[in-house]
Amino acid sequence: MRVVLFGPPGAGKGTQAKKIAAAYKLNHLSTGDMFRSAIKHDNEVGREAKSYIEKGRLVPDTLVCEVAREALDEIEAEQFVLDGFPRTIPQSEWLDDYLGSKRGGSLHVVNMIVDDDIIVRRLSQRRMHRETGAIYNLALNPPPADVRPEDLIQRVDDRPESIRRRLVVYHEQTAPLEDYYRKSGRLADVDALGPIEDVFARIASTLVEPASVQ
Ligand code: AMP
Numbered sequence: 001m002r003v004v005l006f007g008p009p010g011a012g013k014g015t016q017a018k019k020i021a022a023a024y025k026l027n028h029l030s031t032g033d034m035f036r037s038a039i040k041h042d043n044e045v046g047r048e049a050k051s052y053i054e055k056g057r058l059v060p061d062t063l064v065c066e067v068a069r070e071a072l073d074e075i076e077a078e079q080f081v082l083d084g085f086p087r088t089i090p091q092s093e094w095l096d097d098y099l100g101s102k103r104g105g106s107l108h109v110v111n112m113i114v115d116d117d118i119i120v121r122r123l124s125q126r127r128m129h130r131e132t133g134a135i136y137n138l139a140l141n142p143p144p145a146d147v148r149p150e151d152l153i154q155r156v157d158d159r160p161e162s163i164r165r166r167l168v169v170y171h172e173q174t175a176p177l178e179d180y181y182r183k184s185g186r187l188a189d190v191d192a193l194g195p196i197e198d199v200f201a202r203i204a205s206t207l208v209e210p211a212s213v214q
Helices: 013-024 031-040 044-054 061-074 089-100 116-124 161-174 176-183 198-204
Strands: 002-006 027-031 080-083 108-113 126-129 135-137 189-190
Touching: 002 013, 002 161, 002 176, 013 027, 013 080, 013 198, 027 031, 031 044, 031 080, 031 135, 044 061, 044 135, 061 089, 089 176, 089 189, 108 176, 116 126, 116 176, 161 176, 189 198
Parallel strands: 002 080, 002 108, 027 080, 108 189
Antiparallel strands: 126 135
16 A cells, blocks of 8 residues: 655644554654754755754755655565655656556545644644653653653744644645645545544545545
């Protein structure tokens, strides 16, 4: 199965992608995680991506597609859930071309719907474990008692000024993908509000029927 989770920052893509990956035995590929890891290792990709990410801007398509290609090649483009990729029309066109050159198969695109005001609230409460990368929400999904508060950090791009910029970027550059995938009959709308398990059940119900083949 090939799944793309699509939606604004803070829609819960990362949380749901991990659950989907575990339930359906899929590879979880997050371009955001790849960039954060590259920044941590201070490698070439990390150095190039850093300033865009910290400003809440999108990393240029060429670099993103390069990173995505490497990750997809490694798993032979099979059994994946993509989280945070594609994010622009050129990236989705690149992905269709890339998958078209691989073995056929359907792509399930899940559109996770959440209002902007909820996103701002959610992201400002989001914290990440500095070692494991585990994501928590201080209000909705608090860390277990054995997690030390000093190990929880706020992502630079989860600060209010960055959140606003990321939402503008989302509406300008990423939201048009909704039409791109809807037109080809591959988009399933899911209400992403509510308990994690409820949202997961809604997503799972869209993955039962095969999506139309590209
Ligand atoms: P995420 O963890 O998915 O929210 O990604 C964090 C940041 O990494 C984003 O705000 C972008 O700056 C960058 N990024 C991740 N994935 C992409 C992508 N597909 N296209 C462009 N920039 C990306």
